[in-house]
Amino acid sequence: MNNQPVLEIRGVNKTIRGKKIIQDLSFEVYPGEVFGFLGPNGAGKTTLIRMIVGLMKMNKGDIVIHGQSIQKSFEGAIKHVGAIVENPEMYKFLSGQNNLVHYARMFPGGIPQSRIDEVVELVGLKNRIKEKVKTYSLGMRQRLGVAQALLHRPSLLILDEPTNGLDPAGIRELRDYLRRLAREEGIAIVVSSHLLSEMELMCDRVAIIQQGKLVDVQDLRGEGAAPKETSYFFEVNDPATAQAVVQEIDPHLHVTPHPNGIELTIGRERAADIGALLIQAGLRLYAMKPLTQSLEDKFLQITGSDQIA
Template sequence: MEEQAVLEIRHVSKTIGSKKIIQDLSFEVYPGEVFGFLGPNGAGKTTLIRMIVGLMKMNKGDILIHGQTIKGRFEEAIRHVGAIVENPEMYKFLSGKRNLLHYARMFPGGIPQARISEVVELVGLKNRINEKVKTYSLGMRQRLGVAQALLHRPSLLILDEPTNGLDPAGIRELRDYLRRLAREEGIAIVVSSHLLSEMELMCDRVAIIQQGKLIDIQNLRGEGAAEAQTSYFFEVNDPAVAQAIVQEVDPALPVVLRPDGIEISAGRERAADIGTLLVQAGLRLYTMKPLTQSLEDKFLKITGSDQIA
């Protein structure tokens, strides 16, 4: 049986005035995956997110969360969602902890104290949680926002441009948290960004959106992605010897000699075997990397380099 999608976007369209902002978008997001909305500024990412969390109505189509349409039973559906749209609201002169307590009180039935400690731990703010938010770095505020969005144990977490304004270390931290959240807690995470390098590192799958239209969905990890690899580069200390070794064991395998290594047409498993072979033959294997058209190439082709911020 196929796993039930956490989020289903079905033929969603949005027009404002005469402008088509979102045009017939359809896709699904599953538990435990980090799913990206990638598109240049103005592509419609925020609009789509606003519709998912009920801040804006769609003109056509439907959005389902755990199989429940947000049109019919919004309360029921939105219970499963935690989101940060634009900047999370924080009281700068209160501590991180007091911000969370304040927010926790807004949930019907409340949030147990233990859950607050749990989310604080989860986002790595334990040591600073009693300090005022104004002393926090942007990355810490972002993490506090994530903690806030996670309080009620959502199974779908949506973050609009979460890395905006973060430095590289902050981005990396957030990325690691999100990946861990998805993997360990099975939460489906949706993030939007106009920066493909980030999405490439953070997401399992990416929907490329341009002018409100779905251009493509790319699988970046998992079996599908690995199987699709058809060539690998091996950086070694003696490329000519490496070439000879590979040709000896498999004369039919095309090997391209490069100044710093060899390139071989092979899938992931075969490539791993070749790596072992080279090492066993006494060569220094510095790197081994898949060579396929990167998401960047595809993204550039689709959007035109001028549109990349």
């Protein structure tokens, strides 16, 4: 990962009508990663996105994009940003191509046709780009919106609820595209979504925000050294015998019995050894797997809430 952040949130605070919406929020987003926001209703996610793109002002702190403060040099900072804060609005009676041409003319100096062709290829709309937008599926419209946001070669792409209204196929299509975009183009992507399962599949890191405060950042990449010990579940035909075998091997090892197996907190190599010993003892070992929390489990544990937005 590039060591220089594309986006820096520095001690940001926002109060609306006496209510603290964002409180001392700080984190960084780097090139080539997909970074997600999660939080209960009213946590402040959309408020933060609106402040990043300049639609709202902060009361305290700073937001820095490519080393430039949006307060001191807004134009210099925002030129690096592409964003879809609401659903992408397109002229449905025009083709996808003409929508992009129309949008490209708004930029000072314009955007060449070669760049339009490049982003169309990038989002996978080459075969449909000359058809009218009214014939597009929601997933295709979302991709056209992303193409529009990418025309000026931003290094930071911000998407607020990009999967809204999409069917499962469209959600997967957009997810795979965003991950490829981050990897191949090195763009930093910031996503807000209420779909925890999709965030888990899409994002490299996820910031969990509660009552305007950053309560945790979950790294979902699985990079680096594995933990020395983790919980493993051994699914066997005779849990009681399996427990006895393990306690004979090591009386100090804590065994948690289950109806169809046993659970142990041990290292990876030790887990493999115990699996082999259970088989040698004549037991049928159907499965041996590490027990890891889902993002949803972590979210509910951290926030104590089931209200996600």
